[in-house]
Amino acid sequence: MTARVRAEWEKLRRVAVHRPGIEMFFGLLEPYAALYERAFSRYEARREHERLEYTLREEFGVRVLRLKETILDAADRDPAVRRRLVDWAHETVTIRGGRQEVAEARRSMEQNADALDSQHFFTLLLLNPVIEVGEGSTGGGVDVRIMGQEPLANLYFMRDQQAVTECGLVSGRPAKPQRSREAEITRFLWEIIGIPIAGTVREPGTFEGGDFMPMGDFALIGTGDRTNEAGIHQFLACATGFDEIGVVHQPGHPLVPSRRPDPMIDMHLDTYFNVASSGVVIGSEILLRRAQVDVYHRTGEGYESSGETTTLYDYIRSKGFAVIDLSILEQLSYAANVLCVRDGVILTVEGERVMKTVLANLERKAAVDTARYGRLLRHAEEDYRRIRNVGQFFPHKAEFYQHDIETCPLHFENLTGGYGGPHCMTCALERG
C-alpha cells in the first residue's frame, strides 16, 4: 500500500482512524493531565466517532482503515504478528515485587498467553499497567495500577503520530510524555499494511503531524510546543518533495498574558489554520497575523533559508489564497480544524453546541484564574452574543457560500473535549 499526499485539497481517498476505547476512560479520570480540554461523555464520544467513520465512508467514498481492528486481524491471521504483539505487550507491563514472585508472575503470564485473545494484548499496550505482586505469598496480594503509567488517551488523534507527504509517510515523535508511545503503535500498523516508512524523527527531535500542511508546491510546518527545530530538520531530510517550506512559529494568544501563555490553545498549526480548497484557507486572522514564517527553498542537498521572514497571513495571501476569518470563540471551538475531503468540500464541527461547552469550560477556568483567562473569556462571550444575534453559527456563515465552499458539519460536542476536531482525528494516507 502507498501513502502519498501532495496537497491538502486533493480528493481524500484513504484515511486511518482509531475509535477511542477503554484508554479514554482513563484519560477522563483526570482530563487536564491527559491533555484533554474538558470532561465529556465517553459513550457519546464513541458514537460521534462512529458517525465520522460512517460519513467518510458512505458519503464521501473514503476508504477508512481502523487501527485496532487492522492490528487484531493481522495478529489473528499471522502467528508472527501475534507473537510480536504478545511479546511487546508483555514488555510493556511492569511487574513489581519480590524477585521470585515477579518471575512466577511472568511465567504464568507466558503460560496464559495462548488462552487470551489478541485484544487483551492490544489493551495492555494502551494501558501500560503496573502489577504489584505480594511478596512472600504467590497468588496472594495482587495490585494493579494504571494511572501513573500514561494510558494512551490521545491515540484517537491519529493526525499527530506521523505526517504523509508526497514522498511517503514520515513517522513523528510526540513532544508530550503522555503521547510518547503512540508512534510505535502506529508504526506497527504501517508495517502490517505494508506502508513503507520514509523516515523516523528521533530524539532530540519532536514532530507531530498536526503541524504539517502540504500545499502542492510548498508546505507549511508549525513549530512551538509540539514540533521543534531538530524535528523539522529531520523531517525535511526525508520529505524532499516540496520546492518551498514555510516554517510557522506558534503564536502566543494575544488575549492570554505573555508571562503565562497557554500553548494548548493553538498547540498545532491545524488548530488555527486549515485548507478549504485550492484557493481558500480558513483561520483565525489575529493568530495568522501574529504567526511568523521563515521561508526555506529547496537546493541540491536539502533546504536553505531564504532569509525571508513574513507573517502566515501575508505569506498565504502572497500565494493567492483567500482567507475565511474565524472569531476568537470559533477558533477555540475547533472551527479551524476542518478536514478537506475534496477541493471545496470540508468536514467541520457543528459549532453551536461546541461553542456553548467551550464557553462553559472557559468560564470555569477564568473563575479559578482570572488574570490568565479573564480577557479571553470576555472576548469569547462577546463573540457568542454577536454570533447568536446574527444567527450564523459556524459553519453556517455567508463566507462559505461566497467562496463556494460546501460544508458538512458533524456533531462533535464530546469528541472535541479531547482537544481536537476532525482534522486531528484522521490520518490522511492518500489523496488525489
Ligand SMILES: NC(=[NH2+])NCCC[C@H](N)C(=O)O
Ligand atoms: N492535530 C491536532 N491538533 N491534534 C490535537 C491533539 C490533542 C491532544 N489532546 C494533544 O494535546 O495532543
